Amino acid sequence: xxxxxxxFFAIAVIAVGANLILKQAGFSSKNSTSGAxxxxxx
Amino acid sequence: xxxxxxxxxxTLSFLSTANAQGGDTPDRSATGGAQTLGDxxxxxxxxxxxxxxxxxxxxxxxxxxxxxxxxxxxxxxxDPELWRALxxxxxxxxxSNTGPAATVLIQDGGxxxxxxxxxxxxxxxxxxxxxxxxxxxxxxMYRGRIKIDGEKTGRKITRFKAIERFGHxxxxxxxxxxxxxxxxxxxxxxxxxxxxGHEAFSFLAVGSKWVHNNVSWAFMVALVMIFVMWVAxxxxxxxxxxxxxxxxxxxSKGHPPAKKFNAGQxxxxxSVIVLxxxxxxxxxxxLFPFEINxxxxxxxxxxxxxxGDLLGFGELREALAPHEEMQYAQLWxxxxxxxxxxxxxxxxxIGTLGMEGAYDAMxxxxxxxxxxxxxxxxxxxxxxxxxxxxxxxLKAPAVKAAKAPVTKTAKGTSAKAAKAPVAKTAKGTSAKAAKAPATKTAKSTSAKAAKAPVAKTxxxxxxxxxxxPPKK
Numbered sequence: 001x002x003x004x005x006x007x008f009f010a011i012a013v014i015a016v017g018a019n020l021i022l023k024q025a026g027f028s029s030k031n032s033t034s035g036a037x038x039x040x041x042x
Numbered sequence: 043x044x045x046x047x048x049x050x051x052x053t054l055s056f057l058s059t060a061n062a063q064g065g066d067t068p069d070r071s072a073t074g075g076a077q078t079l080g081d082x083x084x085x086x087x088x089x090x091x092x093x094x095x096x097x098x099x100x101x102x103x104x105x106x107x108x109x110x111x112x113x114x115x116x117x118x119x120x121d122p123e124l125w126r127a128l129x130x131x132x133x134x135x136x137x138s139n140t141g142p143a144a145t146v147l148i149q150d151g152g153x154x155x156x157x158x159x160x161x162x163x164x165x166x167x168x169x170x171x172x173x174x175x176x177x178x179x180x181x182x183m184y185r186g187r188i189k190i191d192g193e194k195t196g197r198k199i200t201r202f203k204a205i206e207r208f209g210h211x212x213x214x215x216x217x218x219x220x221x222x223x224x225x226x227x228x229x230x231x232x233x234x235x236x237x238x239g240h241e242a243f244s245f246l247a248v249g250s251k252w253v254h255n256n257v258s259w260a261f262m263v264a265l266v267m268i269f270v271m272w273v274a275x276x277x278x279x280x281x282x283x284x285x286x287x288x289x290x291x292x293x294s295k296g297h298p299p300a301k302k303f304n305a306g307q308x309x310x311x312x313s314v315i316v317l318x319x320x321x322x323x324x325x326x327x328x329l330f331p332f333e334i335n336x337x338x339x340x341x342x343x344x345x346x347x348x349x350g351d352l353l354g355f356g357e358l359r360e361a362l363a364p365h366e367e368m369q370y371a372q373l374w375x376x377x378x379x380x381x382x383x384x385x386x387x388x389x390x391x392i393g394t395l396g397m398e399g400a401y402d403a404m405x406x407x408x409x410x411x412x413x414x415x416x417x418x419x420x421x422x423x424x425x426x427x428x429x430x431x432x433x434x435x436l437k438a439p440a441v442k443a444a445k446a447p448v449t450k451t452a453k454g455t456s457a458k459a460a461k462a463p464v465a466k467t468a469k470g471t472s473a474k475a476a477k478a479p480a481t482k483t484a485k486s487t488s489a490k491a492a493k494a495p496v497a498k499t500x501x502x503x504x505x506x507x508x509x510x511p512p513k514k
Binding site: 015 | 208
């Protein structure tokens with residue numbers, strides 16, 4: 001059972017990590033589909 | 043008379059041919075080349091209408107009227123011509139956003155996708171899952187829980203190492219999350235909004251999307267892990283034919299011999315790998331929209347084989363709008379996921395409720411020896427055979443098996459068991475085992491095993507009860 005919970009915890013870590021990495025790398029929809037004339041987060 | 047009949051038949055056949063040809067190219071002179079009532083009726087009957095007479099009628103800039111003329115402000119085109127250019131994707135569009143889809147303002151292929159998604163996909167997909175659940179419930183009522191037939195030994199054999207169980211739970215945990223959030227995304231509008239309202243569903247939908255997009259990476263990592271760890275043991279073997287012929291012993295008495303993975307488990311494994319990879323690739327295509335386009339290229343390859351003509355559905359479209367690539371990817375992703383979910387429901391059933399002792403394999407990693415002998419007799423032979431064939435101390439799997447009796451035997455039979463932890467007859471007669479440590483049932487032991495110095499090694503390991511695996 002311990003291994004099962006470790007794996008579930010790993011799922012959460014991978015998910016949060018993937019989200020952070022992809023955002024940092026500019027893969028979010030708003031970054032990847034907006035042109036230079038678009039102001040984001042304003 | 044005969045000549046007259048032949049002439050009549052030939053005349054009629056020519057007339058029918060002429061009519062058929064006339065049907066292919068309708069006369070649109072009454073509408074000045076625009077679509078006719080006949081075109082509209084044909085479309086409403088669900089039949090295809092060749093749209094080339096419209097898709098090409100998008101105006102001619104070289105014949106543009108001067109600015110002072112009635113159509114001058116439109117660059118020589120009429121409004122309908124501009125709309126047709128937008129509709130058929132030939133208009134010159136400038137957009138502030140980027141990407142292949144930015145300049146596609148009207149994508150009428152989307153209607154087909156929406157209809158399929160809200161119709162057959164939800165209907166048959168939902169029916170498949172409910173049907174499998176109903177079948178499993180019926181099977182449980184008919185067959186009940188598959189029990190361990192023989193007497194339990196109290197000894198354990200390590201079936202899966204910690205890293206294997208980690209990979210399994212990483213895959214299964216992520217798959218369940220992905221399945222649930224995928225179902226919320228697909229069925230939410232139809233079933234959850236009427237029940238919980240828009241606000242609550244909005245929160246749920248945003249959360250589901252986040253979970254679905256990001257947990258997918260754990261699924262893909264786990265898929266690679268289990269492939270690497272288990273592929274060698276899931277290669278088909280001749281014993282699988284016998285196992286399948288006997289239906290795995292589910293409907294009959296007795297257990298067909300099987301190695302570490304029986305044929306049923308191999309089917310699950312390859313289903314997970316093949317369908318899981320397919321889901322992952324289509325999922326990646328959806329995660330990075332318009333970056334990974336697979337369907338136009340696939341359709342071109344299918345057309346090249348001529349399968350379409352052979353099966354009667356003709357040529358597949360090889361030029362797809364960017365959105366259509368995504369729509370096909372979404373439908374494929376969902377259809378394959380439904381199939382895998384149905385298979386996994388059966389897997390979850392047999393691994394938990396359906397079979398006594400099966401869950402331990404992934405729970406603690408150690409299974410009851412009798413369970414292993416019944417369901418994976420050849421694997422037990424391999425595991426114990428390895429240990430009994432060598433004079434060196436027992437290797438990992440059998441060490442636990444040897445250690446187990448000391449702690450696992452509940453009613454003080456540890457001493458007895460310790461004398462012959464590896465040896466075992468079909469009915470668990472420890473007395474006999476004690477006298478003949480290495481003797482085993484005819485099916486599960488080799489002559490070599492009987493001669494091997496098992497008892498000596500076993501005693502050595504059995505003398506360390508503190509290191510035995512934890513009790514269930």
